[in-house]
Amino acid sequence: MNNPACALTIAGTDPSGGAGIQADLKTFQELQVYGMSVITSVVAQNTTGVKSVHHLPLDMLSQQLEAVSSDMPVHAFKTGMIADIGMMEIIRDWIKEIHVPYVMDPVMIATSGDALINENARDFLREHLVPLAALVTPNISEAEDMVGERIRSHEDMKNAARKIVHTLGAGAALVKGGHMEGQAVDYLYDGEFMYTYTSERIETKNIHGTGCTYSAAITAFLSRGMELPEAVEKSKTFVTAAIRHSFSLGQGNGPTNHWGIRKEESIYDFHDHS
Ligand SMILES: Nc1ncnc2c1ncn2[C@@H]1O[C@H](COP(=O)(O)OP(=O)(O)O)[C@@H](O)[C@H]1O
Ligand SMILES: Cc1ncc(COP(=O)(O)OP(=O)(O)O)c(N)n1
Numbered sequence: 001m002n003n004p005a006c007a008l009t010i011a012g013t014d015p016s017g018g019a020g021i022q023a024d025l026k027t028f029q030e031l032q033v034y035g036m037s038v039i040t041s042v043v044a045q046n047t048t049g050v051k052s053v054h055h056l057p058l059d060m061l062s063q064q065l066e067a068v069s070s071d072m073p074v075h076a077f078k079t080g081m082i083a084d085i086g087m088m089e090i091i092r093d094w095i096k097e098i099h100v101p102y103v104m105d106p107v108m109i110a111t112s113g114d115a116l117i118n119e120n121a122r123d124f125l126r127e128h129l130v131p132l133a134a135l136v137t138p139n140i141s142e143a144e145d146m147v148g149e150r151i152r153s154h155e156d157m158k159n160a161a162r163k164i165v166h167t168l169g170a171g172a173a174l175v176k177g178g179h180m181e182g183q184a185v186d187y188l189y190d191g192e193f194m195y196t197y198t199s200e201r202i203e204t205k206n207i208h209g210t211g212c213t214y215s216a217a218i219t220a221f222l223s224r225g226m227e228l229p230e231a232v233e234k235s236k237t238f239v240t241a242a243i244r245h246s247f248s249l250g251q252g253n254g255p256t257n258h259w260g261i262r263k264e265e266s267i268y269d270f271h272d273h274s
Pocket of ligand 1: 210236239
């Protein structure tokens with residue numbers, strides 16, 4: 001058997017399995033990509049919210065990055081929760097040595113409303129990590145924070161995507177409309193074209209981990225050598241099915257279903273481009 005495509009996630013944990021590292025690894029596995037993980041923070045959380053957070057010592061973060069990249073191939077990677085500037089500096093320096101697609105999910109606040117990033121780290125993320133990313137995937141409030149403007153309409157979403165690319169320096173931006181009204185519409189801008197991805201809105205409270213799952217799926221498809229617009233299209237299908245078949249587990253916002261897509265088989269028509 002040929003060696004698989006290999007994807008890495010650098011993120012925080014979710015012991016309830018719906019978001020963070022756990023969601024990313026489930027997604028990589030489901031999309032037949034070899035998954036690897038570097039933990040930034042251990043988060044005691046579940047479907048109802050975040051209870052407490054323990055940030056790993058910076059030295060442990062460095063050693064995990066070194067352990068993976070000195071030994072294993074990394075064909076694409078993503079970052080999720082990076083809580084403070086110290087961690088961001090280490091990750092920034094590591095990224096500069098790694099020349100493969102980088103997907104940044106600029107995680108700031110969980111569905112429960114709990115903050116996952118220090119207030120003073122937001123500027124650093126915008127100034128030092130965004131320019132290194134092939135793709136940044138903010139939801140509405142994260143995009144508002146990045147561009148410093150309110151987003152009320154689809155035109156505002158598209159303008160934010162353009163600013164994240166042209167002003168902040170990302171390779172591409174995917175502004176996600178999960179928190180808007182009506183259909184779930186996301187806009188991808190790659191510096192040249194604006195692509196629109198639309199799905200029906202699914203009436204459910206079980207949306208814990210949707211952003212993690214979506215960005216992990218994009219990372220998985222990029223690790224297989226797929227072009228960005230197609231990677232996003234397939235990932236949108238994946239996350240929509242994961243929400244459609246989500247589980248009413250726990251007492252809060254339940255998790256998405258990472259194998260829900262098997263009920264809608266077209267997603268498995270992928271083949272390696274590398
Ligand atoms: N209720 C829903 N029905 C269908 N798609 C949704 C729903 N909520 C979110 N999505 C989609 O899930 C993905 C994650 O988006 P979003 O919820 O905005 O991000 P985050 O989880 O980072 O807050 C996007 O493709 C969005 O359009
Ligand atoms: C450790 C960790 N990372 C990220 C999130 C937020 O994930 P997201 O996919 O945006 O999901 P919800 O915020 O919708 O739960 C998290 N909760 N924990």
